Amino acid sequence: MKLYYSLYTFLAAAFLMTACSEDILSDKISQESDGTLHLRVSACDFIEDSGTKAADNGSELAFEQGDRVGVLILREGEPVGTNNLPYVYDGAAWKFDTQTAQAENTGKQAWSETEIATFIVYYPYDAAADGIYDIEGLKAAFQPQPDQQTEEAYRRSDLMACTATVSNLVLDVRLSHLYASFSLLPSVEYTLTDGKNTRIQGLLEQINISVGDQSNLMPFKAEDGSFRYILPDGFSGDIRWFYSCGTAPYGGSRTLDKVEPNTRYSQVDCMDGGEYGYDKAKLGDYYCTTDNGSVGYLLPTEAAYLLDEHHCVGVVFQTDLSRIGDAEKEALGGQAHALALAVRNSPCYGGYYYAAWWGQYGYPEEDVKDCATKVDQYTDISGLHNTESILTTRATEINELGLYQAFKGVRDWRNTEPLPDNTTDWFLPSAGQWWDVLQIMGKAPALADPAEQTNTEYPYDYIEQGDVVPNLNSWLSGIPAKDKEEFTSSSTRTEIYGYWTSSEFSLIYANKWYYIDDEGVLAMSRDSKHIDGNVRCAFAF
Incomplete structure (x- = not known):
C-alpha cells in the first residue's frame, strides 16, 4: 500500500529584486573604513509553494570561509570600469579577494569610488561573469547543473543575486534565489515480525529524478534527509523520481506549472513495504531473536543501521x-525460505588448542556422505542431515568419551543461542553449504564456475580468489563488535585451523575450508578428524 502525500498548493513567491535592495548607512558596519567597498552578505530563505518560509532543518545556506561572491557595478545603467569583482568570506567578514584578482590578471581592484552606483551581488563567484551586467545575463551563463549530488554542485546550481543602489562604500545585501528548488522526502517503512509490530525505515539507494525530458539527474541530500534539486528557470512539466530500498524499486511523479524563483516545491513520498516476513528474505538480511530465542524475525539489510537495537x-x-x-x-x-549463518563461532574445546576435533579417527560415518571430489562437495547440501545423524549415532562417544567435539559444539550452541520453533535447529554446514557461503559471501570466483561445481577431481587449492575473508567479514560489518566474531585466516600452512564442514571425506578425514594469507590460497579440502578446526553453525527457516 502506498501512503502518498503531496503539497500541491501553488502560491508563487514573487521574486522582487527590490525586496533585497537597501540603502545602508555606513554606521551599520562596525569595521573601520579603509576607503574601499565593504560588504555584508546573507541569503534569503526559500519560500514553500504553500506560501510559508521553507523549514530547511539545518540545510539553509550559511556562508563558509572561502565562499566568494561577485560584484557587478553600474552607473546610470552602464558598466563602470573593471567589473565582476571577487569578494571572499574569511569566516568573519567579506573582503576583496586580492589573490583571485591577481591570479586572473585582468586588472580587478577593490571598489573605492563614493559616487552613487548600482551594485549586483551574486553567488557563487565565477570569472565567466566578466562582461555580464544584469540578472538575466547571469542566469543565461549559470544554469543549474544536471548532477547536483555533491554540496558543491548543488550550491553552484543555486544561483543567488541581489541589486542595490548606494552612494557610499558600505553595502549590506540579502541574496535571493534566482531559481526554484524541488525537495523530495522519500521513505520506505516495514513492519517487523518481532511480536511487537515494530515499524522501521529502510535506507534508500540510487535516488535520481527526471525533470521534463532530462533523466537520471542526481539530487543533493540535505541534512534533514530530503533530496534537493535546483530546477531550470521557469520550468513547467513533469518531475519523476526513482529510488530503491533493498532490492525493491519505488517512484512517483508530480506536475509543476511554471515554477517561481526563490520557491521550494516540496514532496513527501512515504511507501509502506508491509510486513517483512520470511517470504521477503534476501541475501544479507539479518536474522534476529528476542524473548530468549522464542521469537525470530528478519531485519532487512537496508535497516542495518538499527542493528545495535x-x-x-x-x-x-x-x-x-x-x-x-x-x-x-x-x-x-x-x-523453506532461506539459510542463515551464525555471526559467531561455537565455543568448543578438546582438541590440541582452543578449537575442536571433527570426530573419531578411522571410523566411518555410514549415514554421512563421503565428499572426496569437488562435485561431491558441491552437491552435499544438507548439513542438518549430517549433524543429526552424528548426534544420534555417536551420542555415547560424545557424552561419555568426549569425542566428536565439533558436533558437541553444535549441540551446546543450540542451548547457548536458542532458535524459535519455525526454524530448524542449528547444524554444522555441509561442504555444499560452505561452498555457497564462500561463493556468495566470500565472492570466490572459482566456486561460481559450473566446471568446478561438476568437477570429479580431488579437491585442491584455489589460487588468487580475491579477498575472501574480508569479503566474508563485510557481511558482518554492521553488527556491533561485542555481538559478532569475524572470520579468520591462517598465516601459513603450519597454522591451519580453518572451518569444519559436517561432510566426511573418508575413514580418517573430514572436509574443511581454510584460507592461507601468505599464499593467497583458498582451499576446500580435507583434514584429519583429529585436527583442530573452528565450528560456525547455520540454520534454515
Missing part, C-alpha cells in the same frame, strides 16, 4: 530453494 544471530546467505537440503525442508514442514 536488535539481537542478531545469523546472516542470510542462501535463498535459492534448490540449494536447501531435503532434511532442512522436511524439518520446516516442506517449506
Whole structure:
C-alpha cells in the first residue's frame, strides 16, 4: 500500500529584486573604513509553494570561509570600469579577494569610488561573469547543473543575486534565489515480525529524478534527509523520481506549472513495504531473536543501521530453494525460505588448542556422505542431515568419551543461542553449504564456475580468489563488535585451523575450508578428524 502525500498548493513567491535592495548607512558596519567597498552578505530563505518560509532543518545556506561572491557595478545603467569583482568570506567578514584578482590578471581592484552606483551581488563567484551586467545575463551563463549530488554542485546550481543602489562604500545585501528548488522526502517503512509490530525505515539507494525530458539527474541530500534539486528557470512539466530500498524499486511523479524563483516545491513520498516476513528474505538480511530465542524475525539489510537495537544471530546467505537440503525442508514442514549463518563461532574445546576435533579417527560415518571430489562437495547440501545423524549415532562417544567435539559444539550452541520453533535447529554446514557461503559471501570466483561445481577431481587449492575473508567479514560489518566474531585466516600452512564442514571425506578425514594469507590460497579440502578446526553453525527457516 502506498501512503502518498503531496503539497500541491501553488502560491508563487514573487521574486522582487527590490525586496533585497537597501540603502545602508555606513554606521551599520562596525569595521573601520579603509576607503574601499565593504560588504555584508546573507541569503534569503526559500519560500514553500504553500506560501510559508521553507523549514530547511539545518540545510539553509550559511556562508563558509572561502565562499566568494561577485560584484557587478553600474552607473546610470552602464558598466563602470573593471567589473565582476571577487569578494571572499574569511569566516568573519567579506573582503576583496586580492589573490583571485591577481591570479586572473585582468586588472580587478577593490571598489573605492563614493559616487552613487548600482551594485549586483551574486553567488557563487565565477570569472565567466566578466562582461555580464544584469540578472538575466547571469542566469543565461549559470544554469543549474544536471548532477547536483555533491554540496558543491548543488550550491553552484543555486544561483543567488541581489541589486542595490548606494552612494557610499558600505553595502549590506540579502541574496535571493534566482531559481526554484524541488525537495523530495522519500521513505520506505516495514513492519517487523518481532511480536511487537515494530515499524522501521529502510535506507534508500540510487535516488535520481527526471525533470521534463532530462533523466537520471542526481539530487543533493540535505541534512534533514530530503533530496534537493535546483530546477531550470521557469520550468513547467513533469518531475519523476526513482529510488530503491533493498532490492525493491519505488517512484512517483508530480506536475509543476511554471515554477517561481526563490520557491521550494516540496514532496513527501512515504511507501509502506508491509510486513517483512520470511517470504521477503534476501541475501544479507539479518536474522534476529528476542524473548530468549522464542521469537525470530528478519531485519532487512537496508535497516542495518538499527542493528545495535536488535539481537542478531545469523546472516542470510542462501535463498535459492534448490540449494536447501531435503532434511532442512522436511524439518520446516516442506517449506523453506532461506539459510542463515551464525555471526559467531561455537565455543568448543578438546582438541590440541582452543578449537575442536571433527570426530573419531578411522571410523566411518555410514549415514554421512563421503565428499572426496569437488562435485561431491558441491552437491552435499544438507548439513542438518549430517549433524543429526552424528548426534544420534555417536551420542555415547560424545557424552561419555568426549569425542566428536565439533558436533558437541553444535549441540551446546543450540542451548547457548536458542532458535524459535519455525526454524530448524542449528547444524554444522555441509561442504555444499560452505561452498555457497564462500561463493556468495566470500565472492570466490572459482566456486561460481559450473566446471568446478561438476568437477570429479580431488579437491585442491584455489589460487588468487580475491579477498575472501574480508569479503566474508563485510557481511558482518554492521553488527556491533561485542555481538559478532569475524572470520579468520591462517598465516601459513603450519597454522591451519580453518572451518569444519559436517561432510566426511573418508575413514580418517573430514572436509574443511581454510584460507592461507601468505599464499593467497583458498582451499576446500580435507583434514584429519583429529585436527583442530573452528565450528560456525547455520540454520534454515
